[in-house]
Amino acid sequence: MIKNAIKIPFLAVTLFALTLPAAAGQWLHILVEEEGSQETVRVNFPLTLAKLVAPMIEEHSDGDLSQIEINDRRLTVQELREIWERVKAEGDYRLASVQHGENDIVVALEGPFLIVRSREGSRHQVDVQVPTPIVDALLSGTSDQLNISAALDALSTYASDDFTLVNVVDGHDRAKVKVWISQNSDQ
Amino acid sequence: MLMKIGIGFLALLTALMGTAAWAVVQSGVAYVSVDDPSEGVSFHVPVPLVLADAALAFAPEEDLRQARRELQRHAPFLKGALQELAAVEDAVFVHISSPYEEVRVFKKNGYFVVDVQSDRESVHVSVPVEGVQRLMGSVAAW
Numbered sequence: 161m162i163k164n165a166i167k168i169p170f171l172a173v174t175l176f177a178l179t180l181p182a183a184a185g186q187w188l189h190i191l192v193e194e195e196g197s198q199e200t201v202r203v204n205f206p207l208t209l210a211k212l213v214a215p216m217i218e219e220h221s222d223g224d225l226s227q228i229e230i231n232d233r234r235l236t237v238q239e240l241r242e243i244w245e246r247v248k249a250e251g252d253y254r255l256a257s258v259q260h261g262e263n264d265i266v267v268a269l270e271g272p273f274l275i276v277r278s279r280e281g282s283r284h285q286v287d288v289q290v291p292t293p294i295v296d297a298l299l300s301g302t303s304d305q306l307n308i309s310a311a312l313d314a315l316s317t318y319a320s321d322d323f324t325l326v327n328v329v330d331g332h333d334r335a336k337v338k339v340w341i342s343q344n345s346d347q
Numbered sequence: 348m349l350m351k352i353g354i355g356f357l358a359l360l361t362a363l364m365g366t367a368a369w370a371v372v373q374s375g376v377a378y379v380s381v382d383d384p385s386e387g388v389s390f391h392v393p394v395p396l397v398l399a400d401a402a403l404a405f406a407p408e409e410d411l412r413q414a415r416r417e418l419q420r421h422a423p424f425l426k427g428a429l430q431e432l433a434a435v436e437d438a439v440f441v442h443i444s445s446p447y448e449e450v451r452v453f454k455k456n457g458y459f460v461v462d463v464q465s466d467r468e469s470v471h472v473s474v475p476v477e478g479v480q481r482l483m484g485s486v487a488a489w
Contacts, residue, residue, distance in 0.1 A: 187438075199445040206435045212427040345438035 195334035214308040225305040285329040375475025383468040396478040418487035
């Protein structure tokens with residue numbers, strides 16, 4: 161279980177290192193906790209390293225940055241660009257409302273944020289907010305890969321203290337995943 | 348006469364030891380410590396990086412060229428990462444804990460440290476960041 165728990169923050173570090181600022185003194189924090197197994201993973205990543213890591217990830221991504229998977233459907237970066245442009249053209253907009261089993265999740269565009277949020281009573285408590293200029297930057301350029309470096313540059317302007325990007329709590333296992341940035345190196 | 352020679356010899360020995368100690372302090376000392384009773388493994392080795400520097404002088408030229416090519420290929424990342432690591436404050440980068448094991452990756456007093464404690468084994472590796480910077484700089488000639 162702990163190995164799975166490691167994969168999550170590692171993936172999260174990779175993904176968010178892609179999108180986080182190289183602001184001096186800023187840190188990315190990831191916390192994964194499972195109450196049942198008493199396992200905890202804490203990652204604190206200096207954001208100044210993120211910008212250095214990005215080109216290495218881009219070079220060695222081996223196609224991993226050229227598509228993403230949503231609900232078992234693979235979307236290329238070009239398809240994502242087209243979808244994103246259409247969504248932005250609509251303004252504030254509820255993109256999707258997902259009701260599956262005990263989960264009730266809403267994906268929406270709210271002002272300057274792309275939001276993924278659970279409704280009350282949902283088994284998973286989800287709260288994800290990504291600034292839209294970061295998504296713009298991530299999908300910018302003509303390459304068939306996500307534009308990590310541009311996303312880093314864009315997000316550097318959002319480097320505020322204690323900004324939570326992801327907060328997920330699994331109601332059954334009492335597992336928790338939180339990703340945030342702050343100016344402190346410790347959690 | 349013999350006393351003068353003895354004093355001179357002692358002075359020379361002291362100077363040599365002082366120089367060696369200075370070199371060790373300057374380059375730093377890496378520590379590797381592994382305990383695994385189930386495998387009968389137990390070793391604790393301090394490695395002065397000055398020895399690694401010295402070993403470079405005796406390394407086969409072709410191997411050095413190969414290492415240099417590899418390092419130079421990733422030079423921007425490696426140089427930058429090591430510089431950032433040297434500059435960043437002391438901190439715990441990764442901390443994994445469970446009832447069975449505890450893993451910590453952190454920086455303290457200029458050392459990059461990996462520490463693993465589990466029911467079966469104990470591993471501790473610490474390397475001086477600036478010493479590694481210098482060593483890599485020597486190999487890669489950057």
